[in-house]
Every structure is written in structure tokens, then in C-alpha cells.
């Protein structure tokens with residue numbers, strides 16, 4: 343019983359801390375399942391080598407080697423940074439029927455923060471197209 347109470351308090355405190363740590367736009371997307379405006383994200387055309395991490399908890403999510411050229415994918419997904427593969431176990435997929443559509447939401451497996459959606463895409467070698475919000479990510483580049 344006590345453990346449950348302690349857990350509850352930690353979650354509440356974290357949300358308050360996150361509101362201070364994140365910008366209002368970041369908080370809206372990561373914690374309230376929002377979507378950043380297309381073509382607005384800072385990582386859309388970023389080709390640096392490194393690892394994309396969760397903005398909230400720092401877990402490693404996507405290697406830059408899995409990043410797609412958004413201009414070559416489906417036009418409807420071209421406004422957001424896209425990947426064809428996540429690091430093993432890094433993300434969780436959740437069925438999402440909001441906004442009258444059937445989509446698959448992706449969240450950070452470590453902290454549960456919203457990241458974007460994954461679509462089937464037969465053009466990619468994995469058959470998957472992970473569509474991310476830049477505000478959910480932090481790129482850790484290989485060179486300092």
C-alpha cells in the first residue's frame with residue numbers, strides 16, 4: 343500500500359518538474375500527445391551522425407543510420423523526421439483511434455512519453471516508417 347502511495351507522489355512531482363523543464367510546445371507533444379507543425383522541426387533535415395534520445399528521460403531511441411530522407415517517403419509524412427527502424431526495445435507501439443483514424447502511436451518504452459506514429463511503408467526495407475516529432479528528441483552526435 344505504501345509503495346503505491348509513494349509511486350503516485352513521484353509521478354505528480356515529475357509532471358510538475360517536466361512542465362518547468364520542457365517548453366510549452368514540448369510538453370504539449372510529449373505529455374499530451376500533440377503533434378508539432380509539419381516542416382517546423384529542427385531535426386527534419388539534420389544529417390548529423392549520432393543517436394536520437396528521448397527528450398524527457400534520455401533513453402536512446404533511434405540511430406541516425408535509420409533516418410530516412412523525408413522528401414523520398416510518402417508526401418503526407420514528409421514534414422517530420424522519419425526513421426525506418428528503432429533501437430531494439432526502445433519504443434512501445436500503442437493502437438490509436440483518435441481523430442477518426444486508425445494509427446499506431448509510438449511512445450518511449452522507458453518513460454511512456456509520446457513520440458509520434460509508425461506507419462506501414464512498403465518502400466522502406468523494414469516495411470516501417472516511424473514518423474517523429476523533433477521536439478520529442480535530443481540528438482547526441484558522435485563528435486563533440
Ligand SMILES: [Zn+2]
Nearest residue numbers: 396399450453
Ligand atoms: Zn523517455
